[in-house]
Amino acid sequence: MTTRITELLGIKYPVFQGGMAWIAESTLAAAVSNAGGVGLIAGGSAPIDYLRDQIRRCKELTDKPFGVNIMLMSPNAEDLAQLVIDEKVPVITTGAGNPGKFMEGWNNAGVKVIPVVPSVALAKRMERSGAAAVIAEGTESGGHIGENTTMCLVPQVVDAVSIPVIAAGGIADGRGIAASFMLGAEGVQIGTRFLAAEECQIHPTYKQLVVDAKDTDSIVTGRYTGHPCRNVKTKFSKRLASGEANGSITPDEFEQITLGSLRKAVQDGNLEEGSFLCGAIAGMVKKIQPAGEMIEEMFAEAEKLLNR
Numbered sequence: 001m002t003t004r005i006t007e008l009l010g011i012k013y014p015v016f017q018g019g020m021a022w023i024a025e026s027t028l029a030a031a032v033s034n035a036g037g038v039g040l041i042a043g044g045s046a047p048i049d050y051l052r053d054q055i056r057r058c059k060e061l062t063d064k065p066f067g068v069n070i071m072l073m074s075p076n077a078e079d080l081a082q083l084v085i086d087e088k089v090p091v092i093t094t095g096a097g098n099p100g101k102f103m104e105g106w107n108n109a110g111v112k113v114i115p116v117v118p119s120v121a122l123a124k125r126m127e128r129s130g131a132a133a134v135i136a137e138g139t140e141s142g143g144h145i146g147e148n149t150t151m152c153l154v155p156q157v158v159d160a161v162s163i164p165v166i167a168a169g170g171i172a173d174g175r176g177i178a179a180s181f182m183l184g185a186e187g188v189q190i191g192t193r194f195l196a197a198e199e200c201q202i203h204p205t206y207k208q209l210v211v212d213a214k215d216t217d218s219i220v221t222g223r224y225t226g227h228p229c230r231n232v233k234t235k236f237s238k239r240l241a242s243g244e245a246n247g248s249i250t251p252d253e254f255e256q257i258t259l260g261s262l263r264k265a266v267q268d269g270n271l272e273e274g275s276f277l278c279g280a281i282a283g284m285v286k287k288i289q290p291a292g293e294m295i296e297e298m299f300a301e302a303e304k305l306l307n308r
């Protein structure tokens, strides 16, 4: 399956693994890259030494291209932005903001920058700033989300820019990949399905929540803080959602309660205080299996559908 994305990066399959904060580390990233996609290590809010160590581990585990995701709301974003240059990371994706101020430095260093965009306007700005491609991410995604859906956003971004577009949000099998190609995308980004990868190092409770989830088991919380996040429905996320709806939790209290909640989910499997981020497609993820097997399966199905 050759597209401008496979050619740009010299990869076999045009699939990016989501740069999931606290989750996407070197073991998962290397597994995805070794399988022919692009594995990503999440910068998240990590300390610089942690991210440097993860990048170096990934280089030991794979000789294929991999990337780092810079979460732009991180207080460390500036330091992490320089680190990826110093460590000669070949691909950067960004999320949760406009990476405009970093673009020139990254482009001058020869890094391929692929920002996540929730709108046509930001996609156009990123093209003008020298982005190699954009990831058009629909509100079906897990974690911090925009408003538009994958089905509506992807073709509009495809029409608005000349650089390749990668579709994200609600894709977890070959049908989703084939559909993304029909919308004009030249690659996909997949997060939620990789939560169930054997190489994904999250707490077993988290993995099981994803595998057990059904179609109605994701919920968006925190819209009133300006940072809406899609999570697995748990007692905790339902309590947050009702506190938000009935005003018993103020936005400030919400921020306090959720501070550190992603770490509590990923490392401790803490159902009382953890935010188990996942996409709306979690209901379709049923099996824990190696990341490489997931990729082979999905692309075999997509190719069959696209050749029909």
Ligand code: TUI
Binding pocket: 021, 071, 073, 094, 095, 096, 097, 098, 116, 117, 118, 122, 137, 142, 143, 144, 145, 146, 227, 277
């Ligand atoms: O970034 C994500 N997903 C994330 S980041 C995250 S960690 C976090 N922690 C605290 C608060 C918020 C997040 C968990 N999940 N996905 C990519 C993404 N980027 N989704 C939406 C956006 C986005 C939103 C606005 C990208 C650009 C943007 O630009 C606004 C502007 O300034 O133009």
